[in-house]
Structures are given as structure tokens and as C-alpha cells.
Amino acid sequence: MIRLAVLVAALAAGCYSPAVPSAGYLCGSDGSCPQGLSCVCGACVSSPSEAACSLTLEVHPGGCMVGDGDSLCVTEGQAFPVTITAFADANHSVPSSYSGTATFASSWGNARATAPFTFEKGVATASVALDRASPSHKTYLTVIAGTGIGQSATGIFIDPPPFTFENAPVLAPPVAWATDDVGLPAIDHGPSGYTLYFAGANSDGIGIGSATSPDGTSWTPAPQPLLPPEKGKLYYSPSVLRLSPTDVRLFYSVTSFGAASDLGVLSSSDGGKSFGPQTILPTPCASDACNGGIQFPWLLPSPISSSEWLLYFTRDWKSPLPTIGIARSVDGGQTWATDTVQTPDNRLNLPRDAADGFSARVLYDARTGIYRMWFAQAVDKCNTVINYATSTDGQFWTGTREAVLPITIGDVGWAKANPAVVGLLPGAIEPPDPASSSPHYTLWFSALMANPSANLLFKALLPCVPIGIGRATRP
Numbered sequence: 001m002i003r004l005a006v007l008v009a010a011l012a013a014g015c016y017s018p019a020v021p022s023a024g025y026l027c028g029s030d031g032s033c034p035q036g037l038s039c040v041c042g043a044c045v046s047s048p049s050e051a052a053c054s055l056t057l058e059v060h061p062g063g064c065m066v067g068d069g070d071s072l073c074v075t076e077g078q079a080f081p082v083t084i085t086a087f088a089d090a091n092h093s094v095p096s097s098y099s100g101t102a103t104f105a106s107s108w109g110n111a112r113a114t115a116p117f118t119f120e121k122g123v124a125t126a127s128v129a130l131d132r133a134s135p136s137h138k139t140y141l142t143v144i145a146g147t148g149i150g151q152s153a154t155g156i157f158i159d160p161p162p163f164t165f166e167n168a169p170v171l172a173p174p175v176a177w178a179t180d181d182v183g184l185p186a187i188d189h190g191p192s193g194y195t196l197y198f199a200g201a202n203s204d205g206i207g208i209g210s211a212t213s214p215d216g217t218s219w220t221p222a223p224q225p226l227l228p229p230e231k232g233k234l235y236y237s238p239s240v241l242r243l244s245p246t247d248v249r250l251f252y253s254v255t256s257f258g259a260a261s262d263l264g265v266l267s268s269s270d271g272g273k274s275f276g277p278q279t280i281l282p283t284p285c286a287s288d289a290c291n292g293g294i295q296f297p298w299l300l301p302s303p304i305s306s307s308e309w310l311l312y313f314t315r316d317w318k319s320p321l322p323t324i325g326i327a328r329s330v331d332g333g334q335t336w337a338t339d340t341v342q343t344p345d346n347r348l349n350l351p352r353d354a355a356d357g358f359s360a361r362v363l364y365d366a367r368t369g370i371y372r373m374w375f376a377q378a379v380d381k382c383n384t385v386i387n388y389a390t391s392t393d394g395q396f397w398t399g400t401r402e403a404v405l406p407i408t409i410g411d412v413g414w415a416k417a418n419p420a421v422v423g424l425l426p427g428a429i430e431p432p433d434p435a436s437s438s439p440h441y442t443l444w445f446s447a448l449m450a451n452p453s454a455n456l457l458f459k460a461l462l463p464c465v466p467i468g469i470g471r472a473t474r475p
Helices: 002-013 456-461
Strands: 038-040 043-045 054-059 071-075 080-087 103-106 111-113 123-130 141-145 148-151 155-159 181-190 193-202 205-213 233-242 248-256 262-268 295-301 309-314 324-329 337-341 357-365 370-380 383-391 423-430 441-450 464-474
Touching: 054 141, 080 141, 080 148, 103 111, 181 248, 181 441, 193 233, 193 464, 248 295, 295 357, 309 357, 324 357, 357 423, 370 423, 383 441, 423 464
Parallel strands: 054 148, 071 155, 181 233, 181 423, 181 464, 205 233, 233 295, 383 423
Antiparallel strands: 038 043, 054 080, 080 123, 103 141, 111 123, 141 148, 181 193, 193 205, 233 248, 248 262, 295 309, 309 324, 324 337, 357 370, 370 383, 423 441, 441 464
16 A cells, blocks of 8 residues: 555656557657667667567468468468567568567458467567458468568468358248248348248249247247238348338349349338338339349448448349349439449359359458358259359459359258259348357358249249258358
């Protein structure tokens, strides 16, 4: 207590001046430093022997598939260790006792230290994460301390982490009114739990229904559909947009046989407990960018403006232009500005006329400033796989390298065990919960089979039908 009183008195008298640690500050723009320290190689140090004028960086591979013989391989978003050594000269020949810290940069995406670290006697071990899966070219990691710079000598491939799939479907027919087919999910996580929207089929056609869950594990289907099946009409591919705790919009595709798909919406003012009558929005299809209508819509708020919506959709597969479209609206969907999205290059050995992307599901990762897309590609008719791509602007996308395989039915135990299942289709993607101790992305998807209908027109218009909804997670 006496020592504390003396310290308080010293502070009040203005005579307490703790020593500034060497390398604890970078130099000012004019080379200035706190008293007792000198600016050497961009850092304020006690002596030149404590500066970091050059650095070496050794990267230790993370746990993912092996790169080629001249490369390392790490997993997107997952920490891997590096060792950094500081030198007091520019030629990596004079050891340094540097005791500050450093920052990281990457030639692809962003690099960050996953925990604070400092050097001890000129050496530091740090954990680093790279946040964007790389295409076929290699990535190089850079470390920076003051003006001292070091770079990884070996190129790095960044691969996405694999998904872990649940052992059984979340929903499979029959589900209440949907006695034949169930799939194309959309998920809404509200204050009171989860609502899973889906397309379902019975003898009358295809409509849209829902199921609720307090915990995301046990589900209670609504006994009646939100959009009942109608003869000669299809309601499919719901996408939910929660604008506030009470304002929920449910978008979907709707078409009559032989016509282009329109974009419909149901609106709720009570958080999704009830919805008003359907509204068909003005079509964004005034240009070739949306030839074929709005199929497999996916909406999300724009990260650029709170008043802007982004709509990703699928165009006519038979068009020579890219089949993924993007539209932007700043007036609640009354008008749209549209464009096409080139199918991300993943260098898959697929037939050129069958490999265009469709059913794009997109998230914006605010932590990294990166858009992430999961999309379908058809190997042959209903034999579809799920691929992954990233973007910095939501318009131009880059796929993974060729060695990263798409998600197929072979990855999903319950789908592989069903001989009728021939493909997978992404349905919804949930972002990580920042409050979780183990944040992860959640992918909802459909298992597809060839349409068994005896109605040749229906079979021609809808060659594949969903027979179950699955779920998977990845970091």
C-alpha cells in the first residue's frame, strides 16, 4: 500500500517516466523517435544491433493436399506456423537482437497473424492465415518490420478446407404436403430459431414450403405450403433476405411451362411468421444478361450500400453467353441493372458446353473483404457437382486450382448410398457466427435424381428433381 501511494504521488508530480522499449515504435515520417531511441531501418531502437534491416521467412506447410514438388500447401483461413529471423544489415549476414513485432502481406488475398507475437533475440515464431483460395498460380508470403522485408522462398498454394457432411439428410420426402420431391433449400436464422424454406412436389406440381427448428437439429414442417403447387406452373428455388428483425422477404423463381422464369417475392412484417400475397417483380431481363429469365435466384444485401440488393441468378443454359447473371437494385427490386458473370476458371476436365456455372450461392465475408461463391457445374445432364470461387468485387471470380476437386455425391455418404442420386446442387450458404468458439460456414444442398415422370413435357422442362436436403460445414 505504501509503494502504491508513492507511485500515485510520483505520477501526480509528473516525475514518473517509464522507459520506452527498443523496437516498440516505428519511426515517425520525419525519422523521429522517443527520447533515448534512434531510427534505424524504420524502427526506433536502442542500438543498430537491435534493428531489423532484413528478414528471412520460413513457412511450415499446413494440413491440406500436397502441392507440387516446388510448392507448399496451406488451407484457406487456417493458421500455419512461420519462423522469422531478423538481421541488423541488409544482406542477411549480421544477426540482430530485434525485439519488436512484424506484419504480413500476401501476393494473393490477405495475410494476417492469428495472434500477437514479438521477436526474442531476433527470432519469432508466429501463426499466419491466408484468406483466399488460390488458382493455378503460386502465392508468396511477405513479412515486414519497419523497412525490413522478407519473403517466402517457396510458392504457396492456398486450398479451401473440405466440408464435413452430416450422415443423414435434413429433410427427405415425404414431408407434409411434399410427398414426391424435396430440395432447393433456403435458410433463415431469426431471433426465435431457424426456418428452412424448400421446393416440394406432389401430384399437383411444385410449390414452396417451410419447416422450423429452435436449434437447427429437429425440424417441424408446416402442414401447408406457402405457395401451393399448381398444374402447369412451377414455384422453385427460394432465397430469403432478412432486412430487419421483422422485415423478411422470400424470393423465388416462378414459371409456366415453356415460359421464362419470373422473380417472385413474398413479404413478411412479423419476422417470417406469416407472409402476404405474392408479388411478381419487374423482370431484370431487358438485356441478354438475363436471357431465359430468373432461375435459381440468390439475394443478399450489398456490402457497398445498405440500400442496394444483389441478385445472382441463372440464365438460359443453352445461351452461348455465361449462364450466371448478376443484378443490382437500389429501389427494393423495382428496377435492376444487370450483367453477366463469367464461370470461374477451375480448369476442370469437363465438356465445354456442359461446364458453365449455375445456381450460384454467394456470401460477402466482411472480415476479409472477399466474396465467396459456391456454384453448380454439370458434368452431364443431372450429374452436377459443386465448385468454389472467390472475388474481391462480386463480379469477377477466380476458381481454385485443378488439384482441388469439386464436391460430388461421393463425398456425401447418404447420397452415395442411394443409387437414384446422380448429382448435387448448392441451395444456401450460412456465414460463420463471429460469437462462436469454432466459427464455420454451413452449406445446404440438394441431392438430385433424373426426373422419373412419365409426362414427357414435364420431364423435358425439368430433367432433374431434388430428393433430399443435406447439410455440411467447413471452417
